[in-house]
Amino acid sequence: MPEVVLLKGVNKVYENGPIRTxxxxxxxxxxxxxxxxxxxxxxxxxxxxxxxxxGTLDRPxxxxxxxxxxxxxxxxxxxxxxxxxxxxxFIFQFHYLLPxxxxxxxxxxxxxxxxxxxxxxxERKADELLDVVGLTKVKDxxxxxxxxxxxxxxxxxRALMNDPKVVLADEPTGNLDSENTENLYxxxxxVSDRYGTTFVIVTHDRxxxxxxxxxxxxxxxxxxxxxxx
Amino acid sequence: MLPFxxxxxxxxxxxxxxxxVVVGIAIGVSVQVFVGTLIxxxxxxxxxxxxxxxxxxxxxxxxxxxxxxxxxxxxxxDGVKGVTATSVSADRPAFLLSGASTSSVLVRGWDIPQxxxxxxxxxxxxxxxxxxxxxxxxGRDLAEDVGITVGQxxxxxxxxxxxxxxxxxxxxxxxxxxxxLGWAVAPIGTVQSLFSLGSGVTSVEFQVDxxxxxxxxxxxxxxLLAGFPVQVDNWxxxxxxxxxxxxxxxxxxxxxQVFVLAAVVIAIASVLAIKVVQKSRQIGILKAMGMTDRASxxxxxxxxxxxxxxxxxxxxxxxxxxxxxxVTFATNPDGxxxxxxxxxxxxxxxxxxxxxxxxxxxxxxxxxxxARLSPMEVIRNA
Numbered sequence: 001m002p003e004v005v006l007l008k009g010v011n012k013v014y015e016n017g018p019i020r021t022x023x024x025x026x027x028x029x030x031x032x033x034x035x036x037x038x039x040x041x042x043x044x045x046x047x048x049x050x051x052x053x054x055g056t057l058d059r060p061x062x063x064x065x066x067x068x069x070x071x072x073x074x075x076x077x078x079x080x081x082x083x084x085x086x087x088x089x090f091i092f093q094f095h096y097l098l099p100x101x102x103x104x105x106x107x108x109x110x111x112x113x114x115x116x117x118x119x120x121x122x123e124r125k126a127d128e129l130l131d132v133v134g135l136t137k138v139k140d141x142x143x144x145x146x147x148x149x150x151x152x153x154x155x156x157x158r159a160l161m162n163d164p165k166v167v168l169a170d171e172p173t174g175n176l177d178s179e180n181t182e183n184l185y186x187x188x189x190x191v192s193d194r195y196g197t198t199f200v201i202v203t204h205d206r207x208x209x210x211x212x213x214x215x216x217x218x219x220x221x222x223x224x225x226x227x228x229x
Numbered sequence: 230m231l232p233f234x235x236x237x238x239x240x241x242x243x244x245x246x247x248x249x250v251v252v253g254i255a256i257g258v259s260v261q262v263f264v265g266t267l268i269x270x271x272x273x274x275x276x277x278x279x280x281x282x283x284x285x286x287x288x289x290x291x292x293x294x295x296x297x298x299x300x301x302x303x304x305x306x307d308g309v310k311g312v313t314a315t316s317v318s319a320d321r322p323a324f325l326l327s328g329a330s331t332s333s334v335l336v337r338g339w340d341i342p343q344x345x346x347x348x349x350x351x352x353x354x355x356x357x358x359x360x361x362x363x364x365x366x367x368g369r370d371l372a373e374d375v376g377i378t379v380g381q382x383x384x385x386x387x388x389x390x391x392x393x394x395x396x397x398x399x400x401x402x403x404x405x406x407x408x409x410l411g412w413a414v415a416p417i418g419t420v421q422s423l424f425s426l427g428s429g430v431t432s433v434e435f436q437v438d439x440x441x442x443x444x445x446x447x448x449x450x451x452x453l454l455a456g457f458p459v460q461v462d463n464w465x466x467x468x469x470x471x472x473x474x475x476x477x478x479x480x481x482x483x484x485x486q487v488f489v490l491a492a493v494v495i496a497i498a499s500v501l502a503i504k505v506v507q508k509s510r511q512i513g514i515l516k517a518m519g520m521t522d523r524a525s526x527x528x529x530x531x532x533x534x535x536x537x538x539x540x541x542x543x544x545x546x547x548x549x550x551x552x553x554x555x556v557t558f559a560t561n562p563d564g565x566x567x568x569x570x571x572x573x574x575x576x577x578x579x580x581x582x583x584x585x586x587x588x589x590x591x592x593x594x595x596x597x598x599x600a601r602l603s604p605m606e607v608i609r610n611a
Contacts, residue, residue, distance in 0.1 A: 078522070081519045096510065100238040112234075
């Protein structure tokens with residue numbers, strides 16, 4: 001399988017005045033297309049930074065980052081924005097839906113950002129995704145009028161709207177109870193199988209990681225484990 | 230257009246805040262419209278009272294005091310733009326004898342219908358009628374001082390001592406006491422024969438539609454009349470003090486408007502600055518999803534524009550409403566409005582447009598802040 005994410009010798013150093021903190025050390029990592037992966041590590045291990053660099057929200061201090069075959073660490077901001085819009089779906093711990101919009105509008109947002117005209121096809125796609133995550137009944141609710149689990153599932157549908165090559169999820173179950181967590185993983189699996197989307201899920205919970213096909217462990221900014229199940 | 234839709238949603242999601250800003254802008258715009266129009270109206274009515282019933286441009290002879298061929302002068306300046314009325318006048322000092330009293334007057338010989346367009350004489354005659362043949366109009370102050378009544382016979386004594394009999398056809402009141410005391414108006418033909426002027430006149434008088442352009446008309450006429458032995462004057466040269474007073478008023482009105490505008494700009498800028506902070510989560514997530522910096526700054530530009538437009542529309546309506554109620558309720562004892570309203574549509578709409586522009590300008594700083602916002606900051610500081 002070709003690699004959809006490729007990191008070569010990635011270092012990340014945060015400088016805050018005289019204080020210099022290195023968060024990632026020479027990380028080499030690749031994820032294959034359609035694979036279902038997790039990154040685990042204690043808080044402060046650098047796993048979220050790694051995810052943000054893969055997601056092009058953050059830049060490496062040195063090293064190369066390739067997403068969907070394109071080198072991103074040298075791209076301009078607008079080019080990165082377009083790449084994120086078309087090839088990467090984000091699911092954050094705190095959902096980050098737009099409270100001013102309904103669930104359905106939130107799902108359609110990546111399509112609208114793409115600058116595409118309103119189309120029946122896109123709206124059917126959004127409805128289909130909302131159906132996949134089980135939100136057909138509440139799709140016209142404002143996101144503030146939904147439960148935490150519903151919001152998280154809306155965020156998943158949104159992440160999938162533009163048929164991304166890779167979905168990056170940062171502690172997606174952090175705010176959910178065990179039942180919702182279980183449902184969420186089932187949904188991730190379904191989506192991955194159905195659309196062939198690559199998933200990279202960052203978590204500190206080993207039990208969750210064990211449900212994925214590959215577990216990458218991070219400790220103090222270095223990869224100390226890489227297990228394929 | 231997505232940034233516009235997002236801007237509208239942001240505005241709708243905090244209705245109280247939006248309403249407050251719109252009301253703030255509306256008050257600013259309405260004050261601007263109200264104060265500006267009031268001062269304009271005051272000036273207009275002041276000018277109207279000062280120069281409305283008098284010629285704005287006067288052509289007199291440069292040699293002696295008689296223009297022998299007024300027809301040539303009038304023909305030469307025919308076609309000068311902005312001239313609304315043209316008349317000729319033959320003026321001569323004389324004595325008016327009524328009973329035992331003798332008064333010094335300026336006998337003004339007018340082409341009555343033409344001069345009426347300038348002086349509004351037909352409206353100023355409060356007793357009797359306009360003169361014809363050997364008839365005279367006498368002013369209110371002179372009539373009251375000497376005791377002249379309509380239909381009475383008077384004599385006019387010219388400089389060579391000859392006396393001519395006239396009948397007083399009417400009494401006028403031009404609201405200027407020196408004029409009411411000193412003018413005696415007769416038909417031009419009568420005066421020309423009285424003073425042996427032939428077809429000569431002492432002045433050709435013009436009114437123009439824009440009184441402040443009188444100097445431009447003056448200039449144009451001076452050029453056209455270069456070959457004639459005449460000189461051209463306008464009211465502005467003769468009323469410099471009034472003009473500088475008006476200019477002072479205009480400047481103070483402008484100052485008020487500038488400060489109101491500044492208050493509007495600061496209000497919008499500060500509210501939008503707060504909004505950027507309030508909505509930074511949303512902006513961050515939109516950028517993570519691929520919204521460009523430019524589009525995210527447009528959101529706030531549109532917010533500024535929409536706030537400005539809504540405030541302008543309400544403010545203009547409010548300002549015009551205030552003016553109308555001012556005219557309706559602020560009246561003289563006789564019920565006539567305290568001032569005549571001159572609603573300058575260009576000024577009113579201009580005030581609205583300037584507020585919209587100012588709102589857009591005020592949104593530039595918040596918009597740039599939004600453009601600079603990094604999605605990482607938002608995600609890291611969750």
